[in-house]
Amino acid sequence: MTMKRLSRKQIIVPINSENTKNFMKDMNTHVTNINRALKNIKSDITADFIQLNNKEVVITTNKVAGTLDLQTIEKYIKNINNIESNYVEALKLPQLKSYLKIISIFYILEDANLPITADMVKKIIKDNHIFNNIILVLRPRVIKISLKSDTSIIWFDIWDIQSGSRAKGLINRYFNVGSYIAII
Numbered sequence: 001m002t003m004k005r006l007s008r009k010q011i012i013v014p015i016n017s018e019n020t021k022n023f024m025k026d027m028n029t030h031v032t033n034i035n036r037a038l039k040n041i042k043s044d045i046t047a048d049f050i051q052l053n054n055k056e057v058v059i060t061t062n063k064v065a066g067t068l069d070l071q072t073i074e075k076y077i078k079n080i081n082n083i084e085s086n087y088v089e090a091l092k093l094p095q096l097k098s099y100l101k102i103i104s105i106f107y108i109l110e111d112a113n114l115p116i117t118a119d120m121v122k123k124i125i126k127d128n129h130i131f132n133n134i135i136l137v138l139r140p141r142v143i144k145i146s147l148k149s150d151t152s153i154i155w156f157d158i159w160d161i162q163s164g165s166r167a168k169g170l171i172n173r174y175f176n177v178g179s180y181i182a183i184i
Contacts, residue, residue, distance in 0.1 A: 007094065008064045008162050013057035013077060014089040020057055022082040024050070030080075034059065037076045038069060045069045065093065097137050098160040098167035105182045107144045107152040116142050121154050128175050134166060135159045 015023065023030065027050040034047040048060045059073065070091045078085035102121075109116055121140040125131045137157035144152050160166045170184045 007060075009061050010094055011059040011061065011065055011070065011073065012092050012094060013059060013073075014092065015057060015077075015083070016087040017055070019083050019087050020052070020055070023057055023077070023080070024052060030076075034073055034076055037072050041068060041072050043069050043072070047073075093161070095159045096162055096164075097157050098164055099155060099157045100167055100170060100184055102154040102156070102182050102184050103151075104180070105152050105154060105177055106180060107142075107150055110178055110180075115144075116152060116154075118142060121156070124177055125156070130170065130173050130175050134170070 013023070031047045031050055038045050038047070043066075044063065045065050046062050048062060050057065050059050052058070061069075065073070070093075074088065074091045077083060077091075078088050105116060107115055109120065118139040118141065121142060122136065125134070125136065125140070135158060137159055140154050140156040142152055142154050158166060158170075173184050174181050175184075176182075
């Protein structure tokens, strides 16, 4: 399941509060200069306007920006005179939360002889290759299926893009947990 936030046509500029104040003073000039920089790389993206949204600078464009567009805008922002470039992080597109569940994991792990915990699940996710480029939103939630059952269900939230492609890439995937196989 995916929850809605900002549009994919918006670019989040993660900068500190002092840089935000300096940047927002000349936002009309920045829109013009960003559009000039994008035109120089022959991009069909144009910046429509810049706004402050929950203390974050957000640049709204006419289309979804690609990697080269993001790099061009970031380079422009880092080269502005009154902006400290070391406080400008990589620009990013809005992300959404998707939730998934892992089924068929034993509640008592064979190695530790202890119930599985959220920290153990985080380590399993971190160590497994199918979770590359996956960032957890919150701690996973481990739920024993029933009192007499020896298996559990693990719910976890990940940062995803609007299409949900990261979650879709994990659904129905199998992976090992010790000598057992679990499915998402």
